[in-house]
Amino acid sequence: MMDQASKRSKGDRPFYQPPENIPTSAEIINDARQSIGRPLQVVKTKRPFTPREDRRSLFGPTSTRNPETRPPSAFSLTSRHFDGADSRPASGTKLSPLPHRPSCTSINEEQTPRVPTEPDVEVLLPPKPPTDPNKATRKVPRTRVIHSNSVDASSPDSPGINKSGSLTDLSSRQTEGSTTDTSRRTHSGPKERTPIPKEERGEGDGKEMPHRAPSQASVRSPPRSASSREVESRVSSGGTKRTSSAGSTGRAGSAGKRDTEESQEETLFYTQNIAPRLEELALLGKKREGDKLCECADSLYKLLQKENLLGKNCKQRSTILKSVFKLLDLEEPKVLLRVARLILAFRVSGNNLLNVCKLVFKVSRNEKNDPEFLRGNILELLSKTLSCTDHTTSCEALIYCVGAIKFLTGNTTIVKQLVKENCIEGLGQLLDGINKTNRENGKVNEQLGHILVQLTAALRNLADANSSREKFLNCHIVEGLCTVVDTYALDGDLMLNISRIFSKITLHTDCCTVLADQPSSYKSFINLLNKHLQKSDMVVRVCFVLGNITAKNDEARVRLFQENKAFDVLLSVLKLYLEMDLKAQGKEEKPEEGERGNKLNKREDVMIKVVRVIANLSINETVGPLIASNALCIDLLLSILEYKEIPTSEELVLNTVATINNLSYYSVKTSMINQHQMRVIEALLKLVLADNMEGMIEASRVFGNLTRQKTVRDFLVQHKVDQMMVTMLDSGNREVVYISCGVLINFMVDEEKRPALKKEGGVKKLIEVLRDFGRTDWELASLVCQILWNYSGKITSSNACFGEQEAQDLLDLLIEYTDQDSALDSSFKEEETDEEMRKYYYETWREFYPVAEQLLHRLETHQSDFEPLENPGTP
Structure with a gap:
């Protein structure tokens, strides 16, 4: 009788309490927290939607730049604006007179x-x-x-x-x-x-x-x-x-004779080949025959290119330019682009460079003209202009040149061609040059800022190309943009463009790594949030970038959290937009069109991104407990759950629950989750009853952590959550089954809650899960055995506890699964496995074995055909 009583007392212990004198107890527990809760998760979200601009303009309609100091988007441009000799220095300064030198000093010289x-x-x-x-x-x-x-x-x-x-x-x-x-x-x-x-x-x-x-x-x-x-x-x-x-x-004498003959040959070539084409261009221009004029201009360009007479090599350069300038009074875009191609190819400077860039800009403003830019090599010339032009002396010309490229990058076909023509490299060189100038001058140049607005807008579009990411990294554009953020932090237009670039490229791990390694990146981003707190377009993207970095880099989580006042700023952003959203409730608003016609709530979008950053930060085991102990953070998260409904704000609600799940993982004394656990449970119970599978799954993950407390278990049983968990075992989704098993483990600790499992058919369903998933998922099989171990704590007979058929089925499965050869051979046959997968199966099976072996031993020990008497002493 004493031995039997001793066995019963040992069998009454909960699963997570170590048994006495059994060496495999440590393996059975195997980190109780992980067995009853899901591992911490990274929260995902969509990239902020960027609406396409209806009109092409140098600075958008929302620009905050002073119209008096910025170049105009509209202007008149005719042939009279061009200098015939292309000779005016770019600086506008007058050349000093040449020193007089006599034609000869002596006959002998x-x-x-x-x-x-x-x-x-x-x-x-x-x-x-x-x-x-x-x-x-x-x-x-x-x-x-x-x-x-x-x-x-x-x-x-x-x-x-x-x-x-x-x-x-x-x-x-x-x-x-x-x-x-x-x-x-x-x-x-x-x-x-x-x-x-x-x-x-x-x-x-x-x-x-x-x-x-x-x-x-x-x-x-x-x-x-x-x-x-x-x-x-x-x-x-x-x-x-x-x-x-x-x-x-x-x-x-011979050298002088050779030079004279060469000069004569060149003059003869001009007279016989170039001059007739110029006369034809002039005639066609007067007749306004656009197609023929384009053919003639192309013919002239090919001839000059073949003879290496483009650039500044041609003696008759000024004469050719004069003739070409006369065609600029025509209005046909295809003609103007042919003329612009010739002018750019001659590498003009000063006023002519400014005007030809204005010309290209003017044509590029109408997207109907985009196909004309794919003819010839005008895109190549524009890309070369970026790297060959001095940004200090030709600032305005570059504004219009880069502005034209910005317009053209709105066309996906042109984007691919610009990437091939090394446009990203040219923009990268220009970016480095501007940063160097600002660094040397020690102050911000407003005019160079105008160039950077166009440059970053172009890079924003170029970042969408599949082949652009490698070029961004090779040209150190990420580093250059970080320098601009530090230099022009108050420039709202520029910072918005850069945040859009980062929100695209940080979707990739390699770009995240480069950005996370920048010494000042975290400080710069927090500074942007502080300075532009009311600008939701920028705030949502900066938070999205921080979420991308912290999702893939544990060191980044620590560095961001340790940045001075960084977490306080994040909470201030969340609080501001939460209050703004609460005030806007009940008011009629016209939401913007989002992606695929969805209505976009900018305030809610900001909250989604900030909550995601908090969730990702909490993954770090040092940072997580500190966030869980922050009263303001937990209060804001619970406020979101309490007033937001999953049908209208699904992503925000699910992200918030995932964040609370991560924070509830840490059982520290100062945890605000534990102190407000009933408030948390009540908020989550609303999701379970909302008939939303995603909401139920996310809430169940939190239940898996919080049901370690008996008060929580009692409350959930009152609302029949234990029955919901049993029902979820029928799901064919491994993730859903895994979560429900995690919650049921804790429910089976309480003796009074165990009969409900058998009553709801839970025992039979658990055995089916063990049969269906066991051979391919030993972790899930281990969870099932842990539930049945806790359930059978007061066992006296296997048949009475599990049911006769259920006990036999369970016994057969455990015998098969505890045999290494049989279990692992079955696992390997189910899938084509490589060596790494075989190693994984073996390691997870080793964790499963001690739990299954103890459950098998209990079944065999209490195997009997007799039913126990309820009151043995009664006659």
Whole structure:
């Protein structure tokens, strides 16, 4: 009798109390907290919805920038706005005069006059020396060359230079037509520069060079020396492709001859190939024949590109640009883009660069013109402009250039092409340059801020491309944007764009890691929340980014929580938007259209993101107990549950319950969850009764932690929650079954609650769960055995306790499952498993074995065909 009583007393203990003198008790318990509650979970949420802007504008309708200091979005632009010579310095400062250098110091030095490279520089030609040393020198005013096309090198007053580089006798150059040469028009056309054969220059070598028939202008103009023509060519073109603009004709005779021949070939090429196309462009422009004009412009571009005459290599660059500028008065977008392509390809600067960027910006404002940007290489040229333009001297031009790119990135097809054309790299270089300038100046430049608004808006769209993430990381754009956040924290437009970029790229772990590793990132984000607390668009994205970082990095959870006043700021955000939402209740509002036509409550969206950050922070075992002990935090979370309904605010409610579940995991004395556990239970009971499966699952997870307290178990039984948990065992969803098992383990601790399990068919359902899931999920099988162990604490007969058929089925399953070979062979056959999965099955089976072995021993010990007497002493 004493032995039997001793056995009964041992069998009465709850599962989580260690049995005496049984060595496997530690394995049976195996962390009671984990057995009755679900492990901490990361909370997920949707990325904030960004509505598409209806109109393309330089600064959006919600911009807070001062209209007086920002560039305009609308302007007039015609050909008269362009400078024909493309010569004005970008800084707007006047060039200092060139120092005077004599054309030659002696006959032996063989020097030519030095000619500047820029076509607009004023060149003062030296006075001609006397032809006869014995005659008096006649004073002749120096000739002023204003423009490349105004050089009058054939004037009889101009000095002559022979083939060897020395000055020639002027009397030998006086020809019959010299008087008509001086009357030549200052701005002469291409036809008036017909090249002169070698024999006329005295350089004939027995072969004649082909040339066009002399035009009327060339008939009027007498032959000029090669040296004078070379001077004119250099002044007009800003230097040849093969010789220095400073001049290299001081070489020996052969070198001077080669340079002269090259200049003649280039002039001939221009006359025969380029000039006719320019004339055709002008004619088509007058006739306004757009399609033909586009074909002609494309033909000219290909020709210049083939001959390497784009950029600043072409001598006739200014002449070509003048002709092209005249086409800017046309209104057809496809024509304007062809013209803009030519202008950009010539690498213009100053006012012309500003105006061509305005031109592209103007065309890009209408999304109907987007297909035209996919023709030719205009996107490539725009991308190159980003990295080749000085942001300090061409700030306004870059604003419109990057603004145009921003518009174009709204088109997904163009985005892919821009990524291929290294647009992200160009924007990254520009971003680094601006950060460097601000760092060196030690102050914020407002105009550079205008560029950054366009730049970040473009990056925001480019971040959507699949291939862009790697470029973002390689170009260190994340680091650059963090620097901008520190520098321009008060710029609302700029901070909103950057928060949108981060909200996209932090969906990926590698970008989260880079951002989390930035030393000032946490401080910067908290600072943004403080400074822009009322701007829900920015706050919701900053909180979303913090949620992404803390979801994937445990170190980030600690660093964010330890940041000065960081958690207080998060709670202030949650409190503000909760109060705003409470005040708005009952008022008629017009909610914005969200994704897929859903109504969007911005205040609620902010709360969803903040609650998610709190949930993710609480996963850390150091931070979690501290948050659970924060009275304000728990009060705010419970307030959300108490006034929000799951049908209208499902995501907010579910995220809040998940946060409370994480916090309820920590059984510390200071836990506000434990102190307000009945308030928590009452709030959660509303979800269980709401006929919402997700709500029931989330609430049940909290029940699994809180049912460690008897008062909670009693309250839940009064509301028949134990019966709901038994019903959930029929679900084929492993997660649902797992959660219900976790709650039932605790209910079976109380002896008076055990009969309900058998009455509701729970024993039979648990055995079915063991049969269905056991071989593939030893963790769930272990939970089932733990429930049955607690349930059978007062066992006297297996058949009486479980039922005759149920006891036999359970006995057979436990015998099979406790045999290692049989159990694991069955597991491996169910799935195609690799070595890692086999190891996992073996380790989880080892945790299952001691629980199942003890339950099997209890069944075998109390196996009997006799029913126990209720009152053995009664006659």
